[in-house]
Amino acid sequence: WESEKMRRIVADLKAAGFAKWEIGNVWGLDALDVSKDDVSADATLYTANVQAAKMLCGLGLTRFTVAQETPAPEKIFAAFPDKALGIAYQDTALFISETCPRKTLHGACLKCGGDFNLPLSSRYGKFEAVGRACRFRLLSERPHLKIDEMLQANARLIRADFVCRKPDADRAVKTIRTLCARLF
Numbered sequence: 459w460e461s462e463k464m465r466r467i468v469a470d471l472k473a474a475g476f477a478k479w480e481i482g483n484v485w486g487l488d489a490l491d492v493s494k495d496d497v498s499a500d501a502t503l504y505t506a507n508v509q510a511a512k513m514l515c516g517l518g519l520t521r522f523t524v525a526q527e528t529p530a531p532e533k534i535f536a537a538f539p540d541k542a543l544g545i546a547y548q549d550t551a552l553f554i555s556e557t558c559p560r561k562t563l564h565g566a567c568l569k570c571g572g573d574f575n576l577p578l579s580s581r582y583g584k585f586e587a588v589g590r591a592c593r594f595r596l597l598s599e600r601p602h603l604k605i606d607e608m609l610q611a612n613a614r615l616i617r618a619d620f621v622c623r624k625p626d627a628d629r630a631v632k633t634i635r636t637l638c639a640r641l642f
Contacts, residue, residue: 465489492518501525501545508537515541521615526550526602532611544613546605547633549622551595552585559587559594575624588622595622603633605640616641 468489479490482502490497498521505511506525511534514522523543524531535542560574561567572592578585584599601623608616618637620630 461485487517496520498543499523501550505534505542508533511538511542523617524613526604531607531613535612535614539612539614541615542613543615543617544604544608544611545602545619546608546613546616546637547601547603547618547620549588549595549597549601549619551597551622554593554595556593558589558592560589586623588624597622601633603636605637609640 464485472495478496478498479486480498480500481487481490482500484503486497497519499505499514499519501523503514503522504525505514505522506528507530511522511524515538519541521541521543522538523545524534526545526548528534531544535544558567558572559576559578560570570589572589572594574587574589576587576589578587578596586597586599588595588597605616616637618633620633
């Protein structure tokens with residue numbers, strides 16, 4: 459049912475004039491026409507080497523996101539300078555779950571709508587569970603800031619994501635200023 463629902467959403471967005479798309483899984487290749495649509499790949503379409511990047515470009519994608527764990531991102535950025543996108547700032551999910559941690563902690567659903575931020579800690583460190591519509595992501599205590607690594611790897615396209623945590627305009631402005639100060 460989710461696939462059909464997403465197809466309708468994509469069709470509605472196209473009808474409204476949306477022309478650029480970013481896909482997070484291979485289903486997006488089925489929902490969009492890469493010969494007509496401007497389609498890029500998020501990091502969840504894992505691109506950790508030049509061969510994976512060639513494959514995505516061969517499918518017709520206009521851009522792709524280099525995996526943060528890539529041991530030699532400079533090779534990908536050199537081979538695809540106008541297509542390879544580096545992540546300079548992001549809340550990378552350590553994992554995503556359909557099982558609500560609040561329900562587990564309290565033994566029953568709290569009927570909260572599934573939207574929450576829950577600080578957690580363990581012997582491995584401090585984390586934050588972020589729930590949206592009863593799907594949750596476990597995040598590190600702080601987002602990854604990798605601008606220096608991206609610049610050293612000669613990334614020409616750099617991205618900052620402010621997706622997983624609750625919106626905080628002051629934090630976003632401060633982060634963008636930090637990134638711009640290192641870029642310019």
